Amino acid sequence: MVRCMHRTNIYLTEEQERALDERARRADTTRSAVVREILDRNLASSPGIDPEVAAGFRAIAEVYAEITDGLFDDDPDLRIDR
């Protein structure tokens, strides 16, 4: 898959730079590719919705439909004419 990329500059410590270069050398790839892989992995595991909040959104399923039914009838910009 071809990814659209943007050039960016970041500051690294010497230690980080050495570790990145070592990992890139071992994987026979580039420092940039290693940085992208680390970012992908980290961002994919970043927190999404708190489980309790998610449960709250599920708990209001019925009442949400009741609330929205008619809520925007007087608002021509936001209503849905079915």
Added chain:
Amino acid sequence: MIIIDDQLSRIVLGGDRPGVLASDELATTWSFQYRLVRALIDDRIDGRLSRGAAASLRATAAAPPPRVLRVLDPRAVTQRAAELAIADRLNLLFAELLASAQHHGATIALSEGNIGRTWPGLMEQHGIPFEVLP
């Protein structure tokens, strides 16, 4: 990208990604986000949940994690939405939705109860792929 309505946004924020929503980046428009947040500011929501929980839902709906649900910047489509509103006699909600789908090359997914009478025909006319979810 798939652009979804307020009802599907609520489902997605609840941790579910039904059907076609499972494998694509999800986004909503500012107007649909507003409908969601507005509906959450209702006494009946507070009646179902503890006060703290209701506030957390509102805060999450107002600023959802982009990885879960991206809110599209309406400023990117202001002109196109206005043009569509005039040409096709659309309200703000649908003009922003249609313009956003065109701008981002996105599919539109709507819940069954959130489909305007004229919407399917207009989405077809403008070449916007769309899905209806139960």
